[in-house]
Amino acid sequence: MEKEKHSHVAQEDGCCSHNHSHQHENGDEHDHDHGDASSFKTYLPAAFSLAFLLIGIALDYFKVDFFTSYVRMGWYVLAYIPVAYPVIKEAAVTIAKGEVFTEFLLMALATIGALALGEYPEAVAVMLFYTVGELFQGAAVAGAKRNIKALLDVRPDVASVFRNEKFETVKPDTVAIGETIQLKAGEKAPLDGELLSESASFNTAALTGESTPRTIRKGETVLAGMLNLDGVVTLKVSKKFADSALSRILEMVQSATSRKAKTELFIRKFAKIYTPIVFFLAVALVILPYFIVADYQFQTWLYRALVFLVISCPCALVISIPLGYFGGIGAASANGILFKGSNFLDVITQINTVVMDKTGTLTHGVFKVKQIQSEIDEAKFMALLAAIESQSTHPIAKAIVNHYGDQTLLEVTEVKEIAGHGLTAVVEKQKITAGNAKLLKKANIAYPAIIDEQVETIVILAIDEQYVGYVIIADEVKADAKQAVTELHANGVTQVVMLSGDKTAITAKLAKELNIDQAYGDLLPEDKVAQLEQIKKDKNAVVAFVGDGINDAPVLALSDLGMAMGAMGSDVAIETADVVIQNDQPSKIVTAIKIGKATKKVVYQNISLAFGVKAIVLILGAGGLATMWEAVFADVGVAFLAILNAIRIQRMKF
Structure with missing residues (x-):
């Protein structure tokens, strides 16, 4: 089961990472995982290279006699190999798969060229800092995954089911509907079921993001993943393992990062065009000056081209943008909100009209x-x-x-x-x-x-x-219904509409109480669809619909963004929706909008930072005003800053 859990964690789409698995265009994965990011073995190559580099620089500085040209070359090559080998290997693998122009090839050519020119410390430094950047990326991805992985870890491995006049320990997927299972204090429910004991207190944080325990009484539903805080209780299983609320949530999480935002898709396409262009520009930087510059020196212009290659690596963009969206999905999960894809993080920032069902959304x-x-x-x-x-x-x-x-x-x-x-x-x-x-x-x-x-x-x-x-x-x-409407208006939503099958008089009274802009009552499911279509006739309206019932599924599908109340919502509504609010609080709609806006802001900051710094240093490199050290900053330094910016989402309070 442990293996199964970890296989569910969505892989980050980091084309720059030789520490992580890479998703190629044909859909297969090539795993280049060099161990757990927290293990000593992971950091050993970088530590070895750093030590050799520092000692080599010291020997150069003090002009030690035995540090002759051949000894010096051998010393720096030894420092180079531990950090360069994974990159060169990855370059060979990607070339074999038909992906020639990758950042791995750029880094390999630039540093091997620097070694050939005798720029040993610079060559080692470029690969070392690239590797350090990868290690930071690994740590950042681990942090971004932490909240989502917590969801994957709530699924119990076993269930205690009553069979043959006793409780037996079995795998949850072997338990049938109607069987009785037992939970001891501190155990998580492995399946959805009806409580047979008189009452019990459960921690629902893994499902809802709420830390306050919830008291569940006899006959009420206990969901898989809820933690029993009382003594021994029994449940009558109501759903198969695969159909449980927790399994649905896990499935949503697994597929969340596969739905890419437009910005991500653009950057990926951009990187595929950008990388070969800068490669050929670097070649031109070596050849063209021969016909233009009077005192042309091959070694000088080759060095400039190598600097140009290092600077041009698109790592900051390719790493930090998916990581920013991944961080947004993780932050939302920690707040009890499930986005079914990073594209919906973009859509929610554009919402200006929120249409809500009454019963189950604004009321209990x-x-x-x-x-x-x-x-x-x-x-x-x-x-x-x-x-x-x-x-x-x-x-x-x-x-x-x-x-x-x-x-x-x-x-x-x-x-x-x-x-x-x-x-x-x-x-x-x-x-x-x-x-x-x-x-x-x-x-x-x-x-x-x-x-x-x-x-x-x-x-x-x-x-x-x-x-x-x-x-x-x-x-x-609901206690936070009025607060939700007030905050929606304060966060760029110009129109809040309520649709209900309840009497028009009751609907109008509630709308006035909650400061809702428009309210319509006595609506059948088809009437709700017609009303939403009427709202969408306004070309400027970007509409989110929030509901929980089976009859809400058509309007959830019709809206620009469908949001379902997940705790008590119907399976159909949850499946149809793009975003699921797990604790049924309408104020979480505002939280979801804030997380979407924060994610978008971070992503655009990273794009501006990466393009701005790289453009400046590329010009300096081509003009011979930037060395390998500036190139290292433009590549690894900017990527590192972008990663730090991306993981800020995890620490924000919404």
Whole structure:
């Protein structure tokens, strides 16, 4: 399983790395991994070369007698080989695959040429600093992967399943739906399942990015990857291993970096054209001056061409840009947001219109008692109402019973349910009527006129055909819903729209409460599609749709960017969406936009830095004003600065 876990980590697209695997155009991978970036063996070649280089420079400086020309050459060649061998080998491999003009060939030709010209310290220094840059790149990639890899490590290797009158340890993919599994304190759920124990506390950080433990009660769903914080609990498996929420998340993570942003694709194409151009420019820099310059010296112009080759390596661009996007995906994962590709990090920065479903996105999608208005003792009122509603399976009835809590229910007899209206029954020898205004009108029971003005769901109670009060039942608004709308407006979103299948009056009231620009109610799934198409008629509108239900899948697919609420969202919505918010908080929409903007800013900073510095030093190199040392800075130094800039995304707070 460990091998399987690591194979899922998406490979960075670093064409400049001889320490990491390279994805070639034909899709195969050639692995040139020289060991773990943290191991001593990885750093040994660079350390050996650095020591020999420093000693050689010291011997040169003090003009030591035994350090003759041949000894000096041999000394620097020994310093050169450990760091140059992997690069030269990679150049040969890529040439064999038909990719001739790569940065590996440029580095190999430049440094071998420098050795031939007797510029030994410079040749060693170029390869050494290139290798050091690669080591820093390896560390940066490891850091960028850390948050994503944490997701891959949450999948347990085994499950404890009840078979043959005992619990047996088996692989999770062998457990069938309906079987019972056991979790001890500190163990992670290997599969999705229904909690059979009375209640338990779970750490859901791996799935949602939230550190606050979540209490799950009997009958509720426990997702694979959740960490049991209590004693021994049991689950009834509800999904196969491959269909679990965690497996879906892992699949999304695995494919995330395969979807490239336009900037990445452009840079990759650019590098393929740019590298052969600079190679032939370097050749021209050696040959053309012969016909133009009066005191032409081959060695001088060859050295300038070699400097030009070192400077021209596109490492800073090819490494740092994919790393910037990879860092953005990692930062989003740490915040409980899954981008299904780096291209969506670009799209989200352009969003100016956010369309949201109401139920499950801005509200919890669970009915709760919002207000109690009683003309008798409230405790007595709720005892009677809960008793009669306990005889119904309607979600509104369940909300009332849940609000009443674990108190003992009164005995109920002669229950009669009137479909679409409510209930009548006898409780404590009193005739109880509970339902909507239609029921009371039908029974000719008078009630206050203010009740007819209520837009939210209302349950009225009458005792012996006398009105005594009512409760308002409403879908609970998420705590951060208003904050989300406010911050969307503050982050460049000019229009926030709410679409709902709920009554128009309820939708309008919620929109006013949350400062939503436009709201539409009484919509069927096809109406939502029509409404989104209407919004998209504005050519300037870049639309994100946020939803969670099966009926949201068409609008998720139609929008420029589909975002699904992943904790309670339907499988279809999650599969269709481009971005998944794992903890269902609408404020995470804003977080996702901020991460996208930060990633784009870093990527464009790296492009400007790389092009700016290289252009200056290329001109200086061609004019003989830059040496190999400046070339090292222009190549490795800029790449290193770009890498440091890219990994800043990991440390940002959103």
